[in-house]
Amino acid sequence: MSNDANSDISAVITLADHEQYFMEKAFFYARQALDKQEVPVGCIFVYENNILAVGRNEVNKTKNATRHAEMICIDEILKHCKENDLDFKKMISFVDVYVTVEPCIMCAAALFNLNIRSITFGCRNDRFGGSTVYDVSKVIKPTTVVKGGYRACEAMELLKDFYKGQNPNAPLPKVRIKKS
Amino acid sequence: MSSAKRVKLDVPEQEEQPFIPILANELLEDTPLTKVFVGKIQDSKSISEVIKSLNLLLPIPSLAHLKRINKQEVLLVSTSDLAKDKIYEYLETNGFNINLLYTDFREVEVAKIAPKTRLQYEKVQKLWPCNFHPDKYLEKLVTNTLFNSLEINVHKTYMSMAILVATEAKKLHITEYDSGVVVVDPKVNSVVALGYSESHHNPCKHPSMVAIDNVAKTQSGGAWKSYEPIPDSSNLNLNGCHPKLFKILLKKFPHINFGASKFQIDHEQKEPSDPYLCTGYYIYLTREPCIMCAMALIHSRVKRVFYGKSSDNGGLGTLYKIHVIKDLNHHYEVFRTLCENKCELVNEL
Numbered sequence: 053m054s055n056d057a058n059s060d061i062s063a064v065i066t067l068a069d070h071e072q073y074f075m076e077k078a079f080f081y082a083r084q085a086l087d088k089q090e091v092p093v094g095c096i097f098v099y100e101n102n103i104l105a106v107g108r109n110e111v112n113k114t115k116n117a118t119r120h121a122e123m124i125c126i127d128e129i130l131k132h133c134k135e136n137d138l139d140f141k142k143m144i145s146f147v148d149v150y151v152t153v154e155p156c157i158m159c160a161a162a163l164f165n166l167n168i169r170s171i172t173f174g175c176r177n178d179r180f181g182g183s184t185v186y187d188v189s190k191v192i193k194p195t196t197v198v199k200g201g202y203r204a205c206e207a208m209e210l211l212k213d214f215y216k217g218q219n220p221n222a223p224l225p226k227v228r229i230k231k232s
Numbered sequence: 233m234s235s236a237k238r239v240k241l242d243v244p245e246q247e248e249q250p251f252i253p254i255l256a257n258e259l260l261e262d263t264p265l266t267k268v269f270v271g272k273i274q275d276s277k278s279i280s281e282v283i284k285s286l287n288l289l290l291p292i293p294s295l296a297h298l299k300r301i302n303k304q305e306v307l308l309v310s311t312s313d314l315a316k317d318k319i320y321e322y323l324e325t326n327g328f329n330i331n332l333l334y335t336d337f338r339e340v341e342v343a344k345i346a347p348k349t350r351l352q353y354e355k356v357q358k359l360w361p362c363n364f365h366p367d368k369y370l371e372k373l374v375t376n377t378l379f380n381s382l383e384i385n386v387h388k389t390y391m392s393m394a395i396l397v398a399t400e401a402k403k404l405h406i407t408e409y410d411s412g413v414v415v416v417d418p419k420v421n422s423v424v425a426l427g428y429s430e431s432h433h434n435p436c437k438h439p440s441m442v443a444i445d446n447v448a449k450t451q452s453g454g455a456w457k458s459y460e461p462i463p464d465s466s467n468l469n470l471n472g473c474h475p476k477l478f479k480i481l482l483k484k485f486p487h488i489n490f491g492a493s494k495f496q497i498d499h500e501q502k503e504p505s506d507p508y509l510c511t512g513y514y515i516y517l518t519r520e521p522c523i524m525c526a527m528a529l530i531h532s533r534v535k536r537v538f539y540g541k542s543s544d545n546g547g548l549g550t551l552y553k554i555h556v557i558k559d560l561n562h563h564y565e566v567f568r569t570l571c572e573n574k575c576e577l578v579n580e581l
């Protein structure tokens with residue numbers, strides 16, 4: 053067991069039915085990203101059991117390397133709050149994030165700074181992961197609870213498919229998922 | 233023969249660099265050390281025989297950066313591989329002519345890995361002779377002698393522009409905070425995009441994030457529409473510059489070019505030299521970017537980052553050095569304290 057009560061990202065996890073449903077949605081958007089030749093990462097922001105935002109990577113579409121699924125969802129929630137005259141800061145701190153791949157260092161920092169309630173992810177992100185490559189929680193002391201390892205192989209397969217199609221010479225991302 | 237003093241003209245004076253590079257710890261710290269046993273060769277005529285024999289019987293691949301011989305002493309084995317009282321026996325049973333060495337062995341500290349910089353080399357060289365292949369560029373970087381006075385002036389100019397962006401953006405109510413960013417394409421020596429905080433609209437719209445999106449606008453992209461771009465009037469694209477700021481900057485910096493190289497929308501015609509994200513670009517910021525922004529600049533493949541004042545939540549020197557994380561697939565160089573005092577004043581306005 054991890055001695056850090058706030059995060060358990062090494063194990064393969066099982067989720068409650070409603071959480072599985074949200075992850076399935078996230079996978080739907082990850083596959084959609086793959087169809088659009090974007091890095092296949094899908095993300096869902098949930099507030100009081102309602103899906104408030106959906107996102108997938110849009111880096112190629114926007115020519116902006118920061119347009120990750122999580123960042124797009126943050127913008128969505130912000131828009132929702134503006135349109136409905138809601139307190140964004142308060143609302144976002146009750147949001148649970150479901151994302152197919154561990155958020156990168158940038159997204160982890162963004163989500164932690166917003167005091168997102170929880171992050172549930174599929175596979176680890178060996179290239180940019182906000183805990184695997186560099187543990188952002190060491191410097192941003194988040195209140196966010198992070199857990200990962202749900203349908204990790206499937207999430208990783210999607211990434212592999214993308215990098216295969218992208219550049220036949222590119223090395224495949226290393227698979228580093230702990231087996232239960 | 234003329235008695236006039238010869239004036240040296242060809243040696244340029246080393247310019248004082250107005251910034252310091254933020255380097256990986258492995259370049260700043262002393263080379264890690266490890267312990268080895270060494271023996272003394274009885275007759276200096278047998279040195280080559282000893283080396284040959286030892287390289288065969290006791291090779292030390294992990295210490296290949298070390299010379300085997302130091303005067304009349306020879307490196308035998310790592311202390312972790314063989315106990316001191318077992319060395320004699322080991323050599324003898326493996327057919328080494330033990331008479332070539334004195335029988336008492338000595339423990340010494342040596343460089344565990346090859347030194348990376350000359351400074352590191354000079355320290356470990358005193359312990360035990362060591363191979364060193366200086367990397368000319370790296371030496372300039374670590375000794376902070378990378379730029380000549382002309383280049384330094386260019387950096388100062390772009391930073392003073394970033395400071396002006398900070399103050400003017402606030403006056404124009406584009407931002408509520410005092411920070412400015414200028415993105416430059418050094419290949420064409422032109423300002424590609426500007427940045428400032430828009431976090432009063434969106435908590436993720438930090439100056440770097442805004443600048444990155446403004447660069448995307450010069451490549452027919454961009455996610456955040458916050459101004460009507462200036463129509464192209466030349467062969468450079470001005471979409472990355474807020475028109476109101478552009479007008480002011482143009483007046484204050486009449487000798488500076490503005491605009492990004494034309495971006496080919498048609499992928500078939502794409503040249504390798506066409507802009508891609510922020511590849512090859514320099515970015516000048518009045519404030520150190522936070523962790524999120526530092527990583528955003530990695531994703532965007534920026535080449536160099538210059539910033540003025542450190543930030544409490546900074547990711548390029550203060551909390552961490554995101555740009556030197558080994559596992560990342562891209563790295564940029566970072567220089568801090570460029571026009572620090574002026575940047576500090578901006579923050580107090």
Ligand SMILES: [Zn+2]
Pocket residue numbers: 120122155156157158159160
């Ligand atoms: Zn991300």
Ligand SMILES: [Zn+2]
Pocket residue numbers: 438439440521522523524525526
């Ligand atoms: Zn930032």
